[in-house]
Amino acid sequence: MRRILTTLAATGALLALPVAASAQSPTTFSANIGQANESGASATADLTLDGNDLTVRISGNGFFDGFPHAIHFHGEPGGDNVCGPLNPGEAGFDEADEDGDGFLSVVEGVPAYGPVTVSLTTEGDTSPDSALAVDRFPTSSTLDYERTFEVSDEVADNLSSLHIVIHAADLDGSGEIGTLEDENGEPKPSSLDPDLPFEATVPAACGQITASAAGGVATGAGGTSESGSTTGAIAAGALGLAALGALGARRRKVGA
Ligand SMILES: [Cu+2]
Incomplete structure (x- = not known):
């Protein structure tokens, strides 16, 4: 009996600790992630930062089903990053589309949204080294991503300057990723890795991370004990x- 009580007390203490910590610090962010390259795909993201622990939830629709969608935070932390023109017809798109193929490749988007800062993998490493870890990204049309992982102070302090970019789209409507051909009728390669098809890495959607309105998570300042x-x-x-x-x-x- 004493052992049970001790266990209960220990469990209570464990449960109480994170509540006390979280009542002070969590900050929430969100992102509306709109289509790029007229992919027809979009998503929303909710982010909760508690110290350096970041929980990211992404829910989407219209993504190509059954192919890995690399998801990254892009941007120089604290820098002047934007999603930029993402779809043909948008102001500045023709300038961003340097090779004039009518698509914004990953590399062509970098001047606007910046380099990969975090890889939103499903497990393991989340650094830029995992940017193309195709076996560790969501593959469903709705993504259904949720993960808590540790971020650097630099990322934690500058989340609102970063963007979420989701990659891979069936640009030619063939029902497959990798069928798009270049002007010579050859398979069109990724701008990042010639061994991957263009469609495997092309931006499908992008959204800026913004801090949620104050009050979403109570600061506790001035609140009664109740x-x-x-x-x-x-x-x-x-x-x-x-x-x-x-x-x-x-x-x-x-x-x-
Ligand atoms: Cu990316």
């Missing part, structure tokens, strides 16, 4: 959901 405890309960619920989500994601990976 509302403070309500905030704590909500934070605890959110943490519980996040933990369940992380477990679920891990399960899915193991089962896949």
